[in-house]
Amino acid sequence: MIDDADAFDDDEASGYDFGRRPLPRGLTLRALVPNAITSAALCCGLTGIRFAIGGDFRSAVLAVILAGMLDGIDGRVARAMRAQSRFGAELDSLSDAIAFGVAPALILYLWSLQQVPRFGWFAALALAVCCALRLARFNAQIDMADQPHKSAGFLTGVPAPVGAGLALMPLYLWIASGRDEFRHPVAVAIWTAVIAFLMISNTATLGWTGLRPRRTIRLEVIGLVGLVFAALLTEPWLTLVGVCAAYIAMLPVGVLRYRRFRQQRAAARDRQMSGAEAD
Template sequence: MRKGIYILPNLFTAGSLFAGFYCMVSTLNGDYRTAALWILASSIFDGLDGKVARLTKTASKFGVEFDSLADVVSFGAAPGLLMYAWALKPFGRVGWLAGFLFLVCAALRLARFNVQVDTVESKRFVGLPTPAAASMASATVLLFYHMGWPASYAKPAVLALIYFLALLMVSNVRYYSFKDPSLIKRQPFAFLVFAVFLLIVIAAEPVLMLFTIFIGYIFSGPIGFILTWPRRRRLEKAMRKGHEELGRKNSQG
């Protein structure tokens, strides 16, 4: 701290924190659609701060800690309060407990990420990332407004969604991190065509497409976990057998 801090990446983190705080302000004012949009803005700032830090080689321990604290507000407290005020309040204790569970699971997810950042594969996240969980909640609110559905529509489904997202954040389900260096290297021409087509579809129906993309990402983890279960079981059995054989050899020696 005596040597100073890097301004640029931390400004993006502060922007993410501001967006999360303003989401809570909009929620308290009853403007839930605006609150949901500010969560999406916060996720954009959160994605940029790390990339800016890496590109400018200004990553620091202070920036990592500041980013985690900002994420607790923007992707834990803000969406938890939004979903409670928008749809979960009629459930009473079960409703506000869902909002609190979302917050505490987000904090636990961030704490686990900080202690595992040097020991896990960079291409995969362990547990649902907090920005994705918060963005899924905001996309749900925007979908209701886009469709003209009242907040009372399908409230049990919204409650189940919040519990589901909270549990995914602290699970061992792995999610693609989009940090693969090969993504920025040369790609086939068809990849560019697909990307342009995807942008056109998103521009045509942004709310529907954002909801579809987020829910697809949410379920990609559990689906991948189920599909790779037999292979993981075989690997665990092979490792257990190898450890047993090694133990027998050591005991005989």
């Protein structure tokens, strides 16, 4: 004789929900693709650590850059395929913490910072921890409707992939020039700590949605992007240095544009309040 508890267990195991339609078995291809891309980015970051342990720092940097490229497309693929999920968001954050926090920190430590073990290790820890804190802050705010920076097309602090790229800038210079001055552990540690602070700062930085070139220069912008890609093929390390320098130069621009936006928004609010009082 089968009691009610046994019947409940059989229904649950068979995938039925009390007479309603059966639950889907496994993941659909639509949900699998973006998560697979995120997992590939995670594997690239971990592989970068493996290359650094073996002393192949060029391949280590390339692995982190490849992880950044994959991270840049997984979200767009998920939106295009309508496969966004909370699982994907959590996996993406975990992948970013390792690929853009732990991996660059260990690469820099094995390349230079281990020459001053205590001070260098704290700098590496700062980069990894600040990356994790930034991602935790992002996850905590993901469901908040009121996000002033995001609603205006800005980001809060330096994004994790960009922070990883900026932190590795001394390594680009060392590979391009071969000069050991760029490998000085104290200078690298200070640079790493500065980038770590920028990742968790409340500084308004320009997001992709905030970059809107004027119609009169759009063709020039397209040509510039093409030249940058050509430069990456011919002189990759110097080009990466130039891209990092350009991003750093744009940081004050983002701060000034956001301050102007806040002033305009405050003026509009004052006009609305004045109009309401007049009525």
